Amino acid sequence: xxxxxxxxxxxxxAKLLGKTQQAISNxxxxxxxxxxxxxxxxxRLWAWRRSxxxxxxxxLEDGAAAPAxxxxxxxxxxxxxxxxxxxx
Numbered sequence: 846x847x848x849x850x851x852x853x854x855x856x857x858x859a860k861l862l863g864k865t866q867q868a869i870s871n872x873x874x875x876x877x878x879x880x881x882x883x884x885x886x887x888x889r890l891w892a893w894r895r896s897x898x899x900x901x902x903x904x905l906e907d908g909a910a911a912p913a914x915x916x917x918x919x920x921x922x923x924x925x926x927x928x929x930x931x932x933x
Contacts (some may be wrong), residue, residue, distance in 0.1 A: 853893045861898065878915070 850857075855873070858881075859866045872880050873891055881901035884891050 849895065851895050852887065853895050853898055854887070854890050855892075858893060858898065 853861065855869045856866050858864075859869045862869075869880070871877075873884070881893055881898045883893055883897040886892070
């Protein structure tokens with residue numbers, strides 16, 4: 846029987862979330878909302894407590910912790926957003 850560790854590293858989190866390890870690394874660098882809260886360092890590696898991750902996943906299923914959509918990176922618009930603003 847496989848023993849479940851109380852600490853999840855980025856590779857473990859990637860497997861649990863169905864993402865690649867590179868996607869998790871990129872999200873860590875961006876400080877993205879796609880990662881569970883409670884991240885801490887164990888030596889050089891980022892880690893999470895399994896109980897925190899599982900609670901976060903349960904909240905996502907319930908819809909209680911749905912993050913607000915964020916605007917992507919890029920240059921801001923040079924024209925107004927609405928057609929009414931274009932008319933004057």
